[in-house]
Amino acid sequence: MKIPSRIITIDRTPIYVGDNALSFVDKVIRSMHLGHDGIYILVDKNTRHYCLPVLLEQSALLAGARLLEIDGGEDSKTIAMAGKLWNELLASGASRESLLVNLGGGVISDLGGFVTAGYKRGINYLNIPTTLMGQSDAAIGGKTAVNLGSIKNQIGFFHAAKSVFIFPGFLNTLPKDHMRSGMAEIIKCALVGNARLWRRIRNHPVTEILSLPVEHAFWHEMLTSTIKYKNMVVVRDYKENKLRKVLNFGHTIGHALEAYSLLDSRKPLLHGEAVAAGMICAAYLSHKKTGLMAPDMEAITTYLTDGFPAYSVDSLSMPAVMELIVHDKKRKNGHLQFTLISKPGNPVINISCDQEEILEALGFFNATLSG
Numbered sequence: 001m002k003i004p005s006r007i008i009t010i011d012r013t014p015i016y017v018g019d020n021a022l023s024f025v026d027k028v029i030r031s032m033h034l035g036h037d038g039i040y041i042l043v044d045k046n047t048r049h050y051c052l053p054v055l056l057e058q059s060a061l062l063a064g065a066r067l068l069e070i071d072g073g074e075d076s077k078t079i080a081m082a083g084k085l086w087n088e089l090l091a092s093g094a095s096r097e098s099l100l101v102n103l104g105g106g107v108i109s110d111l112g113g114f115v116t117a118g119y120k121r122g123i124n125y126l127n128i129p130t131t132l133m134g135q136s137d138a139a140i141g142g143k144t145a146v147n148l149g150s151i152k153n154q155i156g157f158f159h160a161a162k163s164v165f166i167f168p169g170f171l172n173t174l175p176k177d178h179m180r181s182g183m184a185e186i187i188k189c190a191l192v193g194n195a196r197l198w199r200r201i202r203n204h205p206v207t208e209i210l211s212l213p214v215e216h217a218f219w220h221e222m223l224t225s226t227i228k229y230k231n232m233v234v235v236r237d238y239k240e241n242k243l244r245k246v247l248n249f250g251h252t253i254g255h256a257l258e259a260y261s262l263l264d265s266r267k268p269l270l271h272g273e274a275v276a277a278g279m280i281c282a283a284y285l286s287h288k289k290t291g292l293m294a295p296d297m298e299a300i301t302t303y304l305t306d307g308f309p310a311y312s313v314d315s316l317s318m319p320a321v322m323e324l325i326v327h328d329k330k331r332k333n334g335h336l337q338f339t340l341i342s343k344p345g346n347p348v349i350n351i352s353c354d355q356e357e358i359l360e361a362l363g364f365f366n367a368t369l370s371g
């Protein structure tokens, strides 16, 4: 099935979604009245190989752009890497009128967005997300960041892309584990904002969904519902004063597990895998604190444990994980603040949980793996 292109406006940032999304790139760049030599494309090895040729086929203006290439992966989301890119931009004469095109997943859009926010006090950029995580979440909403040591997204800016182009065809080359990782953000949006979508998703195991071609109508439904939901939230609360916190469901503990797994000897968790684990803990806390019914908690837990790789936290690791949770940014007056749900589709923000409750949630998560 062909996905029709559509424009959704997010804080004046158009989002072009669909099979012909890339055909709008030149029109948008032309409307910015830039000199052609001021255009840069940020890629990693994979997006250079798989996605750049597809983009250049659709954009004559980008043919002359300079490439900035980084090693892919979370390890690149650092201030050191941003510094390297700032030096490259400076050395090649990038000006305040230059444009950066982020072609890649969430690492590229977070890092590239961060670099543009800082370079000469802010230059324009476009996001062309190539992963499910990027297309459903990371490329939308103007949050940019790098990690500080092992703590995720500690240094960053709100700096929105001028436009976002979402071409689902890029997902055809994305490895399965990264597709699954992106599924976690789609599930999160359904759990906090779209009970109907959650009911549809829960009838199809993750492995079944991942076996569908990205052209399938169900992908279309999941992707567009998620993009629309994220757009609605960000338009209403760009700076995360209130409503936008709903998107943190599963992220407080998820970020800590993601960071911990980078220090661990086991294979590091992908962002979405960690968020899936965080959502199991959040479902437990929601049952305990905000009235989520036991059958809903069980349905969420079973769906996520069946669909995502197991990653247990043994008792020796608990203090280190807790330390990372305490460092998470969602803290107010010394209390850890959680986004929970009272039922699927009904988020509740700013719920304080103490360390004992968090340890209980991690214990529940461990038990689901062995159960």
Ligand SMILES: NC(=O)c1ccc[n+]([C@@H]2O[C@H](COP(=O)([O-])OP(=O)(O)OC[C@H]3O[C@@H](n4cnc5c(N)ncnc54)[C@H](O)[C@@H]3O)[C@@H](O)[C@H]2O)c1
Residues within 6 Å of the ligand: 044, 045, 046, 047, 050, 051, 072, 073, 074, 077, 104, 105, 106, 107, 108, 110, 130, 131, 132, 133, 134, 137, 138, 139, 140, 141, 143, 144, 145, 152, 153, 170, 171, 172, 173, 174, 175, 178, 181, 182, 271, 272
């Ligand atoms: N700013 C936000 O609002 C926001 C939201 C969610 C996640 N994030 C961030 O996103 C990051 C994770 O993003 P991600 O999951 O996209 O990871 P990623 O950017 O590391 O990409 C995953 C892997 O897929 C490869 N790849 C990308 N596109 C490809 C394609 N079309 N075909 C083949 N390979 C391809 C990349 O080279 C990389 O190896 C995390 O750092 C997370 O914090 C940010």
